[in-house]
Amino acid sequence: xxxxSKIPAGPLDQKWTKHKMDxxxxxxxxxxxxxxxxxxxxxxxxxxxxxxxxxxYKVKCFCYQDSPRRAHSIAAQGGxxxxxxxxxxxxxxxxxxxxxxxxxxxxSREGNxxxxxEVSLNIIxxxxxxxxxxxxxxxxLLDNRSFGGxxxxxxxxxxxxxxQQLLIGCYQALAKEIHAGGVQMFPRTEMLDLVVAxxxxxxxxxxDLVTGxxxxxAADAVILATGGYGNAFYLSTNAMGCNVMAAFRAHKRGALxxxxxxTQIHPTCIPVSGDYQSKLTLxxxxxxxxxxxxxxxxQETAEKIRKGQLRARDVGEEDRDYYLERKYPxxxxxxxxxxxxxxxxxVCDDGLGVxxxxxxxxxxxxxxxxxQGEQAISAKYGNLFQMYEKISGDNPYQTPMQIYPAVHYTMxxxxxxxxxxxxxxxLHVLGEANFSDHGxxxxxxxxxxxxxxxxxxxIPATIANYLATQKPGAVTTSHPEFxxxxxxxxxxxNSLLQIRGKRSVDSFxxxxxxxxxDNCGMSxxxxxxxxxxxxxxxxxDEFWANVNVTGTGGELNMELExxxxxxDFLEFGELLCHDALQRAESCGGHFRADHQFTEDDPEVxxxxxxxxxxxxxxxxxxxVSAWEYTGVGKxxxxxxxxxxxxxxxxxxxxxx
Amino acid sequence: xxxxxxxxKVWRQAxxxxxxxxxxxxxxxxxxxxxxxxxxxxxxxxxxxxGSEPIHFDHDCREGICGACSLTINGIxxxxxxxxxxxxLHMRKFSNGDTIxxxxxxxxxxxxxxxxxxxxxxxxxIIESGGYISVRTxxxxxxxxxxxxxxxxxxxxxxxxxxxxxxxVAACKNASAMLFVSAKASHLNHLPQGQPExxxxxxxxxxxxxxxxxxxxxxxxECEAVCPKEISADNIAKLNRDYALAKAxxxxx
Ligand SMILES: Cc1cc2nc3c(=O)[nH]c(=O)nc-3n(C[C@H](O)[C@H](O)[C@H](O)COP(=O)(O)OP(=O)(O)OC[C@H]3O[C@@H](n4cnc5c(N)ncnc54)[C@H](O)[C@@H]3O)c2cc1C
Ligand code: FES
Numbered sequence: 048x049x050x051x052s053k054i055p056a057g058p059l060d061q062k063w064t065k066h067k068m069d070x071x072x073x074x075x076x077x078x079x080x081x082x083x084x085x086x087x088x089x090x091x092x093x094x095x096x097x098x099x100x101x102x103x104y105k106v107k108c109f110c111y112q113d114s115p116r117r118a119h120s121i122a123a124q125g126g127x128x129x130x131x132x133x134x135x136x137x138x139x140x141x142x143x144x145x146x147x148x149x150x151x152x153x154x155s156r157e158g159n160x161x162x163x164x165e166v167s168l169n170i171i172x173x174x175x176x177x178x179x180x181x182x183x184x185x186x187x188l189l190d191n192r193s194f195g196g197x198x199x200x201x202x203x204x205x206x207x208x209x210x211q212q213l214l215i216g217c218y219q220a221l222a223k224e225i226h227a228g229g230v231q232m233f234p235r236t237e238m239l240d241l242v243v244a245x246x247x248x249x250x251x252x253x254x255d256l257v258t259g260x261x262x263x264x265a266a267d268a269v270i271l272a273t274g275g276y277g278n279a280f281y282l283s284t285n286a287m288g289c290n291v292m293a294a295f296r297a298h299k300r301g302a303l304x305x306x307x308x309x310t311q312i313h314p315t316c317i318p319v320s321g322d323y324q325s326k327l328t329l330x331x332x333x334x335x336x337x338x339x340x341x342x343x344x345x346q347e348t349a350e351k352i353r354k355g356q357l358r359a360r361d362v363g364e365e366d367r368d369y370y371l372e373r374k375y376p377x378x379x380x381x382x383x384x385x386x387x388x389x390x391x392x393x394v395c396d397d398g399l400g401v402x403x404x405x406x407x408x409x410x411x412x413x414x415x416x417x418x419q420g421e422q423a424i425s426a427k428y429g430n431l432f433q434m435y436e437k438i439s440g441d442n443p444y445q446t447p448m449q450i451y452p453a454v455h456y457t458m459x460x461x462x463x464x465x466x467x468x469x470x471x472x473x474l475h476v477l478g479e480a481n482f483s484d485h486g487x488x489x490x491x492x493x494x495x496x497x498x499x500x501x502x503x504x505x506i507p508a509t510i511a512n513y514l515a516t517q518k519p520g521a522v523t524t525s526h527p528e529f530x531x532x533x534x535x536x537x538x539x540x541n542s543l544l545q546i547r548g549k550r551s552v553d554s555f556x557x558x559x560x561x562x563x564x565d566n567c568g569m570s571x572x573x574x575x576x577x578x579x580x581x582x583x584x585x586x587x588d589e590f591w592a593n594v595n596v597t598g599t600g601g602e603l604n605m606e607l608e609x610x611x612x613x614x615d616f617l618e619f620g621e622l623l624c625h626d627a628l629q630r631a632e633s634c635g636g637h638f639r640a641d642h643q644f645t646e647d648d649p650e651v652x653x654x655x656x657x658x659x660x661x662x663x664x665x666x667x668x669x670x671v672s673a674w675e676y677t678g679v680g681k682x683x684x685x686x687x688x689x690x691x692x693x694x695x696x697x698x699x700x701x702x703x
Numbered sequence: 704x705x706x707x708x709x710x711x712k713v714w715r716q717a718x719x720x721x722x723x724x725x726x727x728x729x730x731x732x733x734x735x736x737x738x739x740x741x742x743x744x745x746x747x748x749x750x751x752x753x754g755s756e757p758i759h760f761d762h763d764c765r766e767g768i769c770g771a772c773s774l775t776i777n778g779i780x781x782x783x784x785x786x787x788x789x790x791x792l793h794m795r796k797f798s799n800g801d802t803i804x805x806x807x808x809x810x811x812x813x814x815x816x817x818x819x820x821x822x823x824x825x826x827x828x829i830i831e832s833g834g835y836i837s838v839r840t841x842x843x844x845x846x847x848x849x850x851x852x853x854x855x856x857x858x859x860x861x862x863x864x865x866x867x868x869x870x871x872v873a874a875c876k877n878a879s880a881m882l883f884v885s886a887k888a889s890h891l892n893h894l895p896q897g898q899p900e901x902x903x904x905x906x907x908x909x910x911x912x913x914x915x916x917x918x919x920x921x922x923x924x925e926c927e928a929v930c931p932k933e934i935s936a937d938n939i940a941k942l943n944r945d946y947a948l949a950k951a952x953x954x955x956x
Contacts, residue, residue, distance in 0.1 A: 098840040113761065114827050116867060117769040133847065169841070176843035178836045178891050180860040187850030205860060211768055212863060219835035226831045234824065257816055286763040320736040323745050326765045434767075437791055438738075503840045551751040553744070597756045602718060603817040605759055606751065 050303075050673055050688040053464040054158035059694050060140070063162040066465065067508050071515035078103035080519035082266040083510070084251055086238045086293050088115030090210075090217055090495060091478025092272030094502030097220035100229030102507055107264060108221065109233045109253060111288055111608075116218040119274055119286040120498065123210025124331050126194055126202035127495040129167035134191050138199040140164045145695060146197065147493060151458070151486020152635035152663060153697035154306070154671075156690060158465060159483050163493075166500040171203055173503055177216040181205050195332055195491025196381045202492045207331060207430060213495055217502075237608065239536045241269065241297045241474065242529055248297075248474035249522040250529060252536045256608060259601040261540065263524045263533055267517050268473045268510060271297060272502065275457035275479035277310065279616045279623060280568070281560020283454035284316060284329040290612035291619050294461050294480050298622075302469040303673035303686060305482035306459035307619070308627035311489055311636045312569050313455035314387035317438055318407035322557070327453035328438055330410075331431055332491055335380045335387070337415035337424065338448070341369045342399040342408050349399045359401070359409055359447050370394055374657075385488065385569075385636060385661070388452035392569045395451070402449050411447035452569060456494060458485045458636055459626070462673040462688075466509035467501060470673075473513060477501035482671070487635025540600050543610045548593030552609045555590045559583065559613070559620055567624050570640045576628040580621060584680050587617040622674060622683055629685060632668045633661035656701040665697050706732045707794060710802040711746065713758055716815050723815065725804075739782065739792040740765060740772065743805075759818040765790040767931060770866035773873070774819055775806040780870035780929045788868060788931040808873035812880070812916040823869045825915040826883060833907030834887045836896050855893050863890040864932040871926035871934075877918030882926035884912050885942035886934045892945055902949035909946055 055066040073081070081104050085096040088110040096108040110118060130143040143164040148155060175181065175189070181203050182190040194202040205212040224230040235256040242250040242263065250265040276291035277283040298304045315330045343349045344366050351357035370390055372379040380387075391408050400406050416424050421444060425432070432443045439449070460482040467475050467483070478498040485493065566579035590613070598604040633642045642662045650656050671688040709730040716723030728750075733742050740762055747757035763771040772789040776782035782792045797803065805819065813821040851859075863886075871882035888905055891897035897904075920939060927936040 094840075101839050112763060112769070112771065113823060114867065116827075117763060117771050119764070119769075121769050121866075122764045122766060131846070169843075171846045172843040173838075173840060175846040175849065176836070176838040176896055178859070178894050178896050180856055180863050180890065180894070182860075183851055183853045183856040185853050187852050187856075189846060205863075208768070208864065211866070212860075215863060219830065220838075220840070222827070222831040223835045223837060226833075232827075234827075286769060287765060288763050321734050323734060323737050323741050325738075325741050325744055328766050434791075437787060438793065440736075440793070440795055507840065547754075549752070551748050553748060595751055595754065597751055597754065603759060603820060606757060 048470065048675070048686050050462070050470070050686055051464065052156060052688060053466060054156060055465065059157060059161050062158050063165055070508060071511045073511045073515055075103055077519070079105060081105065081514050082107070082520070083268050083270060084264060084266040085109070085270045085272060086251065087118065087272030087274065087478070087480070088218070088221065089118035089120035089272060089274055089478060090214060090498035091480070091502045092270070093118065093214065093217040093221050094499050095270055095272060095477055095506050096230050097217065097224050098503050098507045099510070100224035100227070104229070106224070106230045107233065107266065108230055109236045109238060111235065111237045111256065113235050115221055115232060115234060116214060118214060119289050120214045120495070121211045122286060123495055124207045124329065125333065126192065126204035126209045126492045127170070127213065128194070128201050128490070128492040129171045129203060129496065130164050130201060131168060131171060133189060134200045136199045138201050140168070142199065143167060143201065147484070147490060148486070148695055149698070150490040151488055152661070152700065153486065153665065153669070153692065154309070154634055154690065155484055155486030157692060157694055162505070163484050163497055163500050166504045167496050169504055170496060170499045174213060174216050177220060179205065179212050179216040181212070196378065196383060197490070210495060213499065217499070238293045239296065239611065240532050241300045242532045243300045243471060244522050244526045244528040247472045247522070249526070250524065252532050254540070257603050259599070259604065261533065261536055263529045265522055265524045265526070265529065267519055268475060268513055270475045270477060270506065271461065271480050272477040273480045275460070276619060277454045277457050279559070279620055280454040280563050281556050282319065282324060282327050282564070284313060284327055287326060290615065292612050292615045294476070295615045295619050297461060297469070297471070297474060299676050300471065301676070302471045302474055303462040303675055304459070304622060305462040305671050305673045306487070306626065307623045307674070308567070308630055309458035309487045309636045310454060311384065311456040311458060312388045312452045314384055314391060314452050315410065315450045316453035317435065318402040318449050318451035319404060329453070329455065330435060330448065330450060334410060334428060334431060337427070338380065338410040338412050339369055339414060340371050340380050340387070340408055340410055341367045342394045342401060344368045346398040349401055352401045353403055353405060359411070368394070368399070385638065389569050389638060391450070391452055402451065407449040407451045409447035410450045412443060413447070416444065456489055458482065458487060458489055462671070466512050467506055468513060475506060475510060477506060487637055540607065540611070543594070543596045543607060543614070544600055546591065546594050546596065548595050550593050550595060552594055552596065552606055552613050555586060555594060556609070556613045556616065558586050559617055562586070563620055563623065567627050570638050571627050572640045573628060576624045579624045580628070583617065583620050583624070590614065590617055618679060621680070625683055626672055626674065630668060630672065632664040634663045634668070650699055656699050660700060669697070705735050707735060707797060707799045707801070709733060709797065712802060712804045714806040715758070715818055717817065719814060719816055733794055735795040737794045738765070738790060739776070739794065740790050742794050759820050761820050762790055767791040768866060770868035773808045773821060773868055773870070775808060775873055777804050780808055780873040781931050785928070786931060786933055788866070808869050810869070810872045810878035810917070812878065813869060813872065825917070826867050826869065826880070828915060829880070829884060829908050829911045830887065832911040833900070833904040834891070836891060837900060849895055851895060859890050859893040862886045862893065862934065862938055865934050866932055868931065870929045870931060872917065874925040874929040875918065876923060876925070877921060879920040879926070880912050880917040881920035881939050881942065882930065882934060882936065884908050885938035888945065889938045889941050892941070901945065902952045905942065905945045905949045906953065
């Protein structure tokens, strides 16, 4: 298979402008003849649906929540990046581009990333015009902060609710278009399959989650903006309903899945407290600006803390190990997410963890409060401290917080070209569901930016390149492929309902999650990955033999919904491990313990990096891994898209 | 880790047209660290193992921001704690031996779909009728072309913090949606960008609210008391002012 990224020729900073000029146009009278399906109403799907409708296309938009406003984008806290340089601190489109490429560990496409940085400027304009209440200074100008260790202040924010405020702006634009009649909204409706007719994506099969009715919808093009797959790990910072179903069904219908092993694990989440735990809560990264991370130096002290025999405050300075400050003197507690996460795992694996489960480290504000005063700390983090206290019952002003890493974001996704079209003609993929812009790791505050870039500005310009080749309405639900798919979907739903075994859906999800977390989590080895690849098919087999999906198909049935999603995770988990095993290097969110720098490496000897740092192999692995589905339990086929660097030179990462 | 033994009195209703009733469940050995929804997960897991249908309830983010969770706990929407959503309530706030009543958010405009799940799409229709600023993608001026005084931006934000959960409606004896509608309107009406459509917006949203079957506001302030985002009832006064102005303006043109 030839994977053509279709990156336009020419200088990097002119590619997007040139591409827009070269793109096809559809005249206004014809646009209304084209129907487009958008699955997802988060920042990516909502902005795409609203904008395509404004342009004159007829849009159907689907989401599983009861309202499009509740899509998981709502939960983003920290902020959204844009290269506005309003702070005059040296930011520029090129700098944001470079930071994003470097942050992604040189595993993304230059052309896509540059476009993202360019479009970031328009996003802020658009959101402000919609009434998004970003934080402002007294003079009425927008305020910015530095986020996730960035050297410039380019992050726009709305207190700790940036996602909600951006999504409300986007939802209101969608509401405006629903009112105008251009968008038909289908909430509480889940896509269960993609229909590929004569080689083109021409529709979807959905289930009305209230009545249980399963129906087909045809369109001239299909857009998936269905979010990330972090919930494959069961516990994550994602919302409970986040899933891989839409993307995975498309994958089974021929769409290539790219880089599934690039998963981001966030260092500052509230630790797991027991096996009833349903999700993990992210504590804002901004806490690392003032909080100091530590564990006791000795296992005995750690054990006493775990058992509640000793309080953190009673551990003397000389008995504490501020391990990030020790190992990374210049970045300290602000070192990148993956390093902070992995270091926490290492100290806990060494028996130094402080949470009752052994998996947790301290994030301590004692010094910050002593230096700056309780009031200053409360002004900065008051509501975060409050949130922490509500969940854990501990008061962070008096005792350090406990944190542990959790799965947070997935960089991998369906493979798309520069037009955001997958290898299946007509199928477009936006937002976290695609793989395109973040390489092996995503910078803080860049996911919101990418979702809105894709939806407001990229797809409205590029979709015509596909639609112009199509006769509107040529394929309808009377095409035999729709009938076949409907039959398959009905069969699958019925088989889930007929098993009536002994175990709950959640118990399988938890078991799969643990496998992935232990074997394909923060640190991966060929042995651990092979173990998971052995185990997952067994869990899947047991699921199909022994799951108990209660209730019927003709009603609101949340067990059935979960069962469908978990069934897909049980297949997808294998793909994740295959990819992690094949990529015999460490980069970004993929750390292979067998590929790290050691004392013996010349790069360490000459001080360019330090032992334990991730070791990329650019000569061998500078490509996108795009996997083709070959059948349940069969090894997928790898296709490679070589990455070409014309503007930047991949460099070794060092945070010493 | 300590645990609780509880008695749950839960509203069960098989479907929109079925008659519902309160069922009793014994919830044993519930860890105090669990959240309220995790407590229900544990109860559900046990029901499923016995082959019974689990209790249905809406939820998604489980961190107090999506507005999906919507339980009336011991008669109070989102429970007795104040300033939080159902999903943020933790079991350490309860005592061993407690009986807990769990019901849906009740209102004529929020029909029950199943058990504790209600249909709140009336809120979406209110927004669709005019709760937005009509700006097309691509037509926006530079973000700094519009200066917004910090006070206005902060006031808009305070109102925009509403998560659309509907607790305000469920708490009100008239099932009024005034806190929701006023928060949504004041978010946009506080901003310079929101001025051109202000009158139209207020009239359309209020009209849709009335048509959807929400009751009248008689200043009971129950709404403010249960709002998980502590949205101020001052927004209602502002909406009333904006509505009077819009009516007067409408009469003149
Ligand atoms: C706690 C948290 C904090 C974050 N903070 C930040 C931050 O500060 N800055 C930042 O840039 N990023 C942040 N992120 C990441 C960012 O929020 C997400 O990556 C981004 O919002 C994803 O947007 P999306 O539109 O692609 O998908 P989503 O918002 O996840 O939307 C997916 C949509 O698809 C629908 N859907 C899914 N499957 C189906 C199906 N089968 N059928 C029908 N509909 C379906 C859903 O209903 C939903 O409408 C954060 C993430 C988390 C978890
Ligand atoms: S589940 Fe999202 S607010 Fe409670």
